[in-house]
Amino acid sequence: MAIIRFPEDFKWGVATAAYQIEGAAHEGGRGKSIWDTFSYTPGKVLNGDNGDVACDSYHRYPEDVQLMKELGVDIYRFSVSWPRIFPNGVGEVNQEGLDYYHRLVDELLAAGIEPMCTLYHWDLPQALQDKGGWENRETVDAFVNYAETMFQSFEGKIKSWLTINEPWCVSFLSNYLGLHAPGKKDLSAAVTISHHLLLAHGKASLRFKELDVEGQIGFAPNFTWLDPYSNRQEDIDACQRGIGWMADWFLDPIFKGTYPDYLVKLYEENNATLPIEPGDMNFIKDSVDYIGINYYESNVGRFNEDAGILQVENVDMGYKRTDIGWYIEPAGFYNILTYLTDRYGKIPMYITENGICINDGVENGEVNDSRRIDYLQAHITAVHRSLQSGVNLKGYITWSLLDNFEWAEGYSKRFGLVHVNYRTLERTKKDSYYWYQKIINNGWFTV
Numbered sequence: 242m243a244i245i246r247f248p249e250d251f252k253w254g255v256a257t258a259a260y261q262i263e264g265a266a267h268e269g270g271r272g273k274s275i276w277d278t279f280s281y282t283p284g285k286v287l288n289g290d291n292g293d294v295a296c297d298s299y300h301r302y303p304e305d306v307q308l309m310k311e312l313g314v315d316i317y318r319f320s321v322s323w324p325r326i327f328p329n330g331v332g333e334v335n336q337e338g339l340d341y342y343h344r345l346v347d348e349l350l351a352a353g354i355e356p357m358c359t360l361y362h363w364d365l366p367q368a369l370q371d372k373g374g375w376e377n378r379e380t381v382d383a384f385v386n387y388a389e390t391m392f393q394s395f396e397g398k399i400k401s402w403l404t405i406n407e408p409w410c411v412s413f414l415s416n417y418l419g420l421h422a423p424g425k426k427d428l429s430a431a432v433t434i435s436h437h438l439l440l441a442h443g444k445a446s447l448r449f450k451e452l453d454v455e456g457q458i459g460f461a462p463n464f465t466w467l468d469p470y471s472n473r474q475e476d477i478d479a480c481q482r483g484i485g486w487m488a489d490w491f492l493d494p495i496f497k498g499t500y501p502d503y504l505v506k507l508y509e510e511n512n513a514t515l516p517i518e519p520g521d522m523n524f525i526k527d528s529v530d531y532i533g534i535n536y537y538e539s540n541v542g543r544f545n546e547d548a549g550i551l552q553v554e555n556v557d558m559g560y561k562r563t564d565i566g567w568y569i570e571p572a573g574f575y576n577i578l579t580y581l582t583d584r585y586g587k588i589p590m591y592i593t594e595n596g597i598c599i600n601d602g603v604e605n606g607e608v609n610d611s612r613r614i615d616y617l618q619a620h621i622t623a624v625h626r627s628l629q630s631g632v633n634l635k636g637y638i639t640w641s642l643l644d645n646f647e648w649a650e651g652y653s654k655r656f657g658l659v660h661v662n663y664r665t666l667e668r669t670k671k672d673s674y675y676w677y678q679k680i681i682n683n684g685w686f687t688v
């Protein structure tokens with residue numbers, strides 16, 4: 242038996258995102274987003290689900306804040322729907338949209354909960370997509386305008402900001418693999434978008450500093466870990482490409498001021514070149530106060546010359562899987578955290594997403610999601626081990642407070658500490674909610 246104890250100032254939180262929980266898609270002056278378009282396109286989202294109602298948090302946020310208050314969290318990481326603030330992406334501000342987020346933030350502050358705001362969590366205004374979306378360099382300036390509006394409106398209320406959530410998902414998953422909105426399959430577009438996302442982040446970060454906004458600004462990539470299947474150099478190199486696709490590609494520009502050569506060359510060999518203009522990299526370098534770490538799973542990888550441009554494939558090692566099919570391997574969490582610290586130094590980090598899809602339902606008024614408790618315990622233990630090895634971790638924010646719209650998987654996949662009945666919108670605290678409540682209140686647990 243061992244006690245896993247966290248520092249007094251270590252923060253605990255829960256996370257959600259606008260399109261996944263708010264609903265009210267046609268209310269409050271909100272404009273259309275690319276996820277409204279994508280989810281209404283037949284075949285793109287399982288069961289034809291969409292975010293029209295979701296968890297109805299637009300109306301039920303007081304109840305959700307009360308759930309967080311009872312849970313005892315320090316931080317609530319939420320995202321702002323850009324088309325609620327600028328229905329057309331740019332132009333006239335929608336005051337009703339700003340007012341909604343002020344109501345939410347005021348409710349959080351009154352409950353003693355710190356708001357951590359993600360400005361872009363995938364719901365690009367459709368009006369901007371109609372002009373090329375993130376592929377169009379003009380979207381960079383539209384984002385900076387949106388960010389500046391939010392900084393000035395919430396000055397003194399929101400002190401932790403994240404610009405872009407999971408840039409790999411926004412660029413490669415959505416524009417090369419085609420699995421998320423807008424559903425393109427174009428490597429060159431994806432590489433261009435990845436640069437424009439970093440540029441948008443860098444320019445917004447510069448405005449944050451120029452406006453002398455109180456607080457901190459960061460960026461939240463998602464990461465995977467790949468253990469080489471063998472000691473063959475081809476397997477080791479293949480795993481580096483699989484890790485670097487999500488990590489090095491987005492963090493080298495910030496901490497080194499350049500993109501990783503091995504990936505630049507790989508993309509160029511596939512006719513995808515970076516649209517870097519003079520001065521771009523100066524906006525990107527050293528543009529964060531902290532980074533968010535989104536981690537769910539790791540795999541075992543090996544070289545396969547026929548496995549896409551990265552030539553890396555996952556090997557089925559019989560690991561336990563979640564209900565969305567992802568592997569459960571907590572060692573990968575420790576490995577990626579120490580990898581990032583070795584590569585970039587002791588940069589301040591928050592875990593901004595970690596959680597598990599377990600689809601247990603309500604029985605006799607309870608949800609006995611013991612597999613989620615096992616996952617959280619194992620992964621929070623890995624976080625503790627990382628802390629002890631010198632990783633500069635400031636807090637752990639689990640995905641998610643509520644079951645919600647899981648993108649292309651729709652409502653079929655549940656990640657919440659709280660179960661949502663999508664017919665009645667009734668919330669039910671799961672066993673994992675009570676387990677997490679105890680960790681937060683005690684600051685320790687035993688393994």
Ligand SMILES: CCOCCOc1ccc(-c2cn(C[C@@H]3NC[C@@H](O)[C@H]3O)nn2)cc1
Pocket residue numbers: 258261407410414418420463535537594640647648
């Ligand atoms: C290499 C090929 O891969 C094919 C599948 O590709 C992926 C990868 C990653 C994801 C993914 C989903 N989530 C959870 C969300 N994070 C943000 C928040 O909104 C959560 O809902 N994280 N990563 C989905 C699909």
